[in-house]
Amino acid sequence: MTERIITARWDEPDTVWVDRYLETGGYEGLRRALSMTPAEVIEEVKASGLRGRGGAGFPTGVKWSFVPQDTGRPTYLVANFDESEPGTFNNRELVERDPHQFLEGVIIASYAVRCHTAFIYIRGEFLWPGQVLDRTIAEAYERGFLGTDILGSGYDLDVVLHRGAGAYICGEETALLESLEGRRGQPRQRPPFPAVVGLYGCPTVINNVETLANVPHILVRGGGWYASIGPEKSPGTKIFSVSGKVNRPGNYEVPMGTPARVVIEELAGGVLDGKRLKAWTPGGSSTPFLMAEHLDTPLDFESIAAAGSMLGTGAMIVTDERDCMVEATRRLLGFYADESCGKCTPCREGTWWALRVLERLENGLGREEDLPLLEDLCENMLFRGFCPLVDGAVSPMSSTLKFFRDEYEAHIRERRCPFTDRPPMPAAADDPEPLTSEVPR
């Protein structure tokens, strides 16, 4: 197995303190960056081929190079630590175990785009990681890695930790900017893209925590070294967060392109109780489920897309033969209906109606016409929303309708969920709240 890069220091608890971080090569990447011009730093990161780890996979160096430098306005860097995609928990552990590595990435990225005030947007529920970061930022100021004239380079940077307050949508970068500006977290029209018109209308780069954690290593060891790891188009390592029905849930860092089987069966110890794997998400609940037959798919952006899903955040939620996929889908649609920001109709209404249909299916009140109805909803939601939240809501529905249609049909036929011991619904029973246009809210 190739060496671990961004989780290399995880086994040692003292890593959280700046002294230990420095002893293990910490802030060397920053020293190296400050000896280069910002443009050279961007070139190095471009050469690494590093792609954003937040889900979209956009090349990081290219993103940085889009920031115009002649606007006469400040440039901002925002670290997206609003980690909320169901099944995803690598950002949290990256910060809990090696907070200076992440902060060093923030400082280097800020230098590269000539930013002097960087924001870290952390989800409010991350109380402990936030306290860790408070302390980490304080240490960095004390040691001259933040503030004025950083390490005698003449470069100034302040970092502000900003806490969210419970809204999944704020992980979407333009909703995050709205939230950071003190508004409801509703996405903005793109274009213009944040690189040009972002925070406070100024050029802004938004990067995920895992993306930034890679940056110090690229500066120390070179873009060429990084590009040599994993597949050509998806270089580097990636942390996969494995959860659900596995023996050893946890974060596992492997080279991109590692077969999913290695992560689920070897690292995470395989399925609980020796049961058969039923389905898994490659990148969080917003990426279509894959099946056991896809386990040999290499975990990289291209291969997972070719298999019909998305690498997303690398969050692998695993279900086994005992789990009902209709119920799993109902649960996820409940999440999307809750978290829809309400701005656009396909998402606000689509998630709500889909949830109603899935609820009656799970409760044994499903009808033959419900499956075409759900497919119709998928079709009218996918790519019709203002932002990708609605596409995420379609993923579990469309993939379970494709792979587990027999389970849906069994619910309708038996008038019950076959995975529970609930009795069938009487033939005369009907949905107590039939679908009407009068939506109780």
Added chain:
Amino acid sequence: MPVLTPELVEVAERIVARYPKGRERSAILPLLYLAQSAEGHVSREGLREVAELLGVTTAEVEAVATFYTMIRLRPTGRHVVSVCTNLACALRGGEDVHARAREALGPGCEEVTEDGMFTLREEECLGACDAAPLVQVNSASYDRVTPERVVEMIDAIRRGDPPRPSHGTFPGDFRQVSRILAGAEAARPAEPAEPAEPTGAGE
């Protein structure tokens, strides 16, 4: 009596100063947390005072406050117990944990229990699926909680002896935590994260 005491107004001014000049509005969420720390939830008066401090209307502050679930606009228990029942936690028994917590806390606990001690929330993914089922008390995380354990936790909090969370120390009640979330507290020393127990990080 104003919600924001002179001490809190001073804290508020310090928070506002972290944002660029002319961008004071960015401090709405922190100041809502601050008002919440004073009252245990945010009242109309709290909204009004935050608006006044930032030079925006109360309606604008309310529009923001109603969007975010961690800003509570109704009376709330001294401790907020959140149980995740999203998919990863549900697969490991999160629903049973939630049901047992609900039973233990009794009627009305989704708003506030009769003794004013608790509010129960059924939560969406809290970003700790390796530790499923996850429970938070005032945003402090408790890993791998069983139905029996959640009842013990609730009893212990009732007795005034809250159990130690999986990371760090018990951060205090909902008001005290709201103050931390406002960014009002000086940085606390970070204790090392727990040793690399079950999570793997590769081999």
